[in-house]
Amino acid sequence: MTDRPAEKPAAEKPPADKPPAEKPARYPGRAPDELAASRLVGSAGHRRPMPCPRSRILGTGGYAPERVLTNQELERLVDTTDEWITTRTGIKRRHIAADGETSSDMAAAAARQALAAAGLTAADLDLIIVGTISPDHPVPGCAVHLQRKLGAHDIPAFDIAAACAGFIYGLNIADQFVATGAARCVLVVGVELLSAKLNWEDRTTCVLFGDGAGAAILGPADWRLQPSGREGPPAAVDQPAGILSSMIFTDGSQTGALQIPAGGSADPPTLEALKEGRLKVHMHGKDVFRTAVRNLVASSAQTLKAAGLTTKNLDWIVAHQANLRIIKGVATRLRYPLEKFVINIDRFGNTSSASIPIALDEAVRDGRIQPGHTVLMCALGAGISWGAAVVRM
Numbered sequence: 001m002t003d004r005p006a007e008k009p010a011a012e013k014p015p016a017d018k019p020p021a022e023k024p025a026r027y028p029g030r031a032p033d034e035l036a037a038s039r040l041v042g043s044a045g046h047r048r049p050m051p052c053p054r055s056r057i058l059g060t061g062g063y064a065p066e067r068v069l070t071n072q073e074l075e076r077l078v079d080t081t082d083e084w085i086t087t088r089t090g091i092k093r094r095h096i097a098a099d100g101e102t103s104s105d106m107a108a109a110a111a112r113q114a115l116a117a118a119g120l121t122a123a124d125l126d127l128i129i130v131g132t133i134s135p136d137h138p139v140p141g142c143a144v145h146l147q148r149k150l151g152a153h154d155i156p157a158f159d160i161a162a163a164c165a166g167f168i169y170g171l172n173i174a175d176q177f178v179a180t181g182a183a184r185c186v187l188v189v190g191v192e193l194l195s196a197k198l199n200w201e202d203r204t205t206c207v208l209f210g211d212g213a214g215a216a217i218l219g220p221a222d223w224r225l226q227p228s229g230r231e232g233p234p235a236a237v238d239q240p241a242g243i244l245s246s247m248i249f250t251d252g253s254q255t256g257a258l259q260i261p262a263g264g265s266a267d268p269p270t271l272e273a274l275k276e277g278r279l280k281v282h283m284h285g286k287d288v289f290r291t292a293v294r295n296l297v298a299s300s301a302q303t304l305k306a307a308g309l310t311t312k313n314l315d316w317i318v319a320h321q322a323n324l325r326i327i328k329g330v331a332t333r334l335r336y337p338l339e340k341f342v343i344n345i346d347r348f349g350n351t352s353s354a355s356i357p358i359a360l361d362e363a364v365r366d367g368r369i370q371p372g373h374t375v376l377m378c379a380l381g382a383g384i385s386w387g388a389a390v391v392r393m
């Protein structure tokens, strides 16, 4: 099923005294710069001339640990104030995992919700992709533990360490698995247990992050499920739901801007590294802030163009919840009203790869995001890695 326009007949030969007409566009109705945008390096699989979804979101889920840590409690831990955290970030509280609770536990809770929302079970999954930088163990990946906890059969399950952009990377990859037919039903999760990766004496980072998980089930765009979860006949709809475009990017020249310096092969997890705090999150906040606004705006604009849309076609934007001032900066530069951004940073803080799927799931469950709505998602984090996706729900 496609809404690709029919090819125009070849242009007539111009009279000899007139300059030759411009070469007819290969894809009528699209400006050359739009086509260029859809051919960007690093955005494989996005050469579609018009919105022509290949996969769609069948269900979403979210999970946040019970324990809530308020700014007032942080005032007693480090030299900070509720006023500073609120005005500089928009965060009022965040969730912190319980002792013994793991990333895969949280991922499983979100995944079960998403499967239920899709009317599916773990037996229906063909692939599990988990965006996380805080897996249960360095090896094997979080997705492996998640597969076991869900009771999914022998399907591939792997992690992506794209930090806060992990969920967008996951959507992009899942879309291509569905497009090639290599998978029909893909679970994409963003999960972080960053409270274990923070230096709780460093006020420049420990006030920012929180724990949680979000999930989405993707299946073929023309796959219609009956309430039983069984496949029904493809529905003939004018505006097919699905991922209309998605783009992912990395700039490896800024690896030091946001990182956990030790614990890998370059700086092994020694006692010295532990004592010096190099096994915890380090960030040059101001540098990341500037890059975030610039790159989120640019990738959002490019991804919209690749879908043949503008912000006028959008019902909602779900941007990464890193800082309310970043979201406001993106809103101003995209000239899109702040009221149409899904915002929950005040209650969750920055949950890295989990932030977009948690916000998406909240807005789906409370009815803000409705079937047929067009939603732009965009995220940026360590790497620097970033990306955006335009999805019709």
Ligand code: UT7
Pocket (backbone or CB within 6 Å): 079, 080, 081, 084, 085, 088, 089, 164, 203, 204, 205, 207, 258, 284, 285, 286, 287, 288, 289, 292, 322, 323, 326, 350, 352, 380, 381, 382
């Ligand atoms: O999700 C991954 C991507 N991450 C991001 O996108 C985060 C991007 N960066 C930011 O959101 C902001 O840069 C921060 C929220 C991290 C910091 O805000 P800022 O307005 O850039 O503050 P700053 O780092 O320039 O610090 C300003 C002042 C400094 O004091 P002096 O040097 O002016 O005396 C800091 O020491 O605020 C001080 N400060 C604090 N004060 C009270 C830093 N952290 C705190 C704190 N409480 N928690």
